[in-house]
Amino acid sequence: MLWEALSLQLGYNATLVAIGATLLGVSAGVTGTFLFLRKRALVSDAISHATLPGVCLAFMALVAFGGDGRNLIGLLAGSAVSAWVGLLCMNWLTRHTRLAEDAAIGAVLSVFFGFGIVLLTVIQTMGVGRQAGLEGFLLGSTAGMLWADAMVIAIGGAATLVLVMIIRRPMTMVAFDPEYAAARGLPVHRIDLAMMGLVMAVTVVGLKIVGLILIVALLIIPAVTARFWTDRSDRVVLLAGLAGGLAGYLGAGLSASAPNLPTGPIIVLVSFGFFALSLLFAPVRGVLAAVLRHLRFQRRVHIRQGLLALAQGQKIYEPLTIRLLRRAGVVRADGVATDEGKARAAKALRDEKRWEIVRSDLAHEATAALYDGLRDIETVLTLDQIAEIDRRIGGPQEITP
C-alpha cells in the first residue's frame, strides 16, 4: 500500500497531493534556509497566522459578488494580501517602536489570527453553508483536491523556487553580514522584505496542503536539518530543498496509504524524523559525533597522563587509565610497563621537558600558546628546533643512588 502510494499508483487525487507536497517541500526548504540563516525563523509563524483574515475576507467578497466562495486562487490572493499587511505591521513595529522582534511577531500572530477567528464565526452565521472548506486552511485538507488546485500549487512552488535562485546571492550576503551587505550598497531592508515575500508565497501555496499552523514547520525544520550536514550555505540550501521535498513526498505517500493520517501533520512528523536523525548522526555537528569526539579526547588525556606517571615511577590508581594503558600494550596486567611502554613513557616525559623549555623561552612565545598538554611537539616545531632544545636540556645525567 505504501509502495503504491510512493510510486504514485494510488489514484488521481493521491498522485496530485504527492506531487504538490513534494514541490511545496522543496520550495519551503530552500526559502526557509535563508530565513534560518538570517536568524528570523519565527517570522514565518507570524506570516502564516496572518493569512487567516485574508482567506475569510476573500471568501466573503467572493460570496458577496456571487461567485464560488471556495475559488482557490481568490482565497490565496486574499491570504497573500493579509499576510503582506501583517508583515508590514511587524516590520513597522520593530523599526519604529521599542518592541523587539519577538514581541512584534507574537502581537501580529495573535491579533491577526484572532481577527481571522472572528471573521470565521461571522462566515458561519452568514448561512452560506459552504464554509466548511475554510477550516481546512487551519490544518490543511487534501481530500478532494482538484486538478486546478494542484496546478496552482505546482506553479506557485516552481515560481518561488525560480525567484529564490535569482536573488539567492544578495539574500545570502544579507543573512550572513547585513552591515557588509549595506556597505556594498545592497538595499538590505528591501532584500529582507523580498525574503519575507518569498516566505509569504510559500505559506500561501502551502495553505491547502499543510494548513497555516503547520507550514512554519516546513520552513524551519528542513533548514535546521540541512545545517547539520555542511557549513557551506549553497549546500545547506540544496540539502534543505532535498529534505523538504523528501518529507513532502514521503509524508503525502504515508498519509495516502492508510485512513485517518492527515497529510500536513504527517509531513511535519516525517520532516522531524529527518531532523532527529541528523541531530543524532550528522558527521561533525551531530550528537553521536560529539560523544565520540569527547571519548577520543578523554582517552588521549588518560594515556598521556598515564605515560607521564609511568615515566616518573608513580603508581596509577585511576582504573580507566590502567585499562587504556593495558589495551594500548603499554603496561602488563600487573601494572608493570612493557618495553614499548617504557620507551613511550620516556618520550612523553622528554616531550614535557621540551615543552617546559619552549614555554619558558620568550622566543617561542607563539608556539608556547599552543601548549595544551596533549599536542605532540613535532607538530609545532621543526626537527632543527627540537634538536636545539634537546641540546639545551642536555644528555642523560648520572644519578647518585
Place this chain on the structure above:
Amino acid sequence: MSGEEFVPLSLTPLLIGTFAAIACALPGNFLVLRKQALIGDAISHVVLPGIVVAFLLTGAISTWPMMLGAAGAAVVAVVMIEAIRRLGQIEPGAAMGVVFTTMFAGGVLLLEQTDTSTVHLDVEHALYGNLESLIWLDATGWQSLLDVQALAGLPPELPRIALTMVGVILFTWLFWRPLKISTFDEGFARTIGIRTGVLGMALVITAAIAAVAAFDAVGSIIVIAMFICPPAAARMMTNRLETQIAWSVIFATVSAVFGYVLAGYGPLWLGGEDAVSAAGMIATISGLMLALTAVFGPCRTRSGAPSHA
C-alpha cells in the same frame, strides 16, 4: 440590561476572560522585556498533544488529567527546546519552531487516530475555546451572588482561573525585586547572588501554568494575545516597570471586557443575529490597543532614537 439576564449569561464569561487576561499579562510583562515573548506561543501549541494524551490515558474529558497532561507537555517542550538548542547549537527561535510545530502535528495526528466523535475535543476548540458557553445557569440575578446554593453551580473554570491569577500575582509580588533586577541586568543580578537560571525557569513555569489554566477556559488565541499585546502596549506608555505592569493589567482588563461585550452584542447593534467568537474579538481589541499605543504612546520609541524616526 437587567441582572436576571446579565448575571447568568455574561458575568461568568466576563470574569473568566478578565482573570485569564490578567494572569497571562503579568508574566507577559517580564517575558516581553526578556525577549522571550514567543514562549507563550510555543506553550499554547504544545498544550494540544498534552490534552490528547491525557484523554487517551483516562478515556474521558476530565479537568485535572487534562491540566496535568497539558502541563506535562509544556515541560516536555521546554526540555526539548533546551536540549535541541544545546545539543545541536541551534538558535533558540529555530529550536522553538522545530519543537512546537512537531508536537502540535503529533497532537493533531493522535486526535485524528482516536475516536473522539463522542466527546467534545477538537482542534478548533483548542484554538478558540468556548468562553461564551461558560454560563452560570443557577443564577437568577444579582442576589444569586449571595446565594450559597447558586454559587455551587458556578462553572468550575471560574474558581480555577481565579486561583491561577492569585498565584501569578503572588509569584510576581514575592519575587518582585529579583525578577526586576534579573530582567534588566542579568549580570548584576548574578553578582548580588540571585540565581538567575532558577528564576528564569520559574518565570517560564509560571507562564506555562497561567497558559494552561487560561487555555482550559478560553483557548490558545487569547493566551498568546494576552501574553504579548497588553505588556507591549503598556511598554509604549511608560519607562517604569511598576507603571508598565499597572497599564498592562488595565489593558488586559479592558480588552477582555470590551472584546467580550463587542463579540456578544456588537453584531446585534450592526443588525446581525448571532454573536461572533469572543476569544477572537478579545485578541483583536488587544491588538487595536497595541496599534493605538504604538502610534500615540508617549514612550513608543527606543530610548535614544530620534523622535521623528
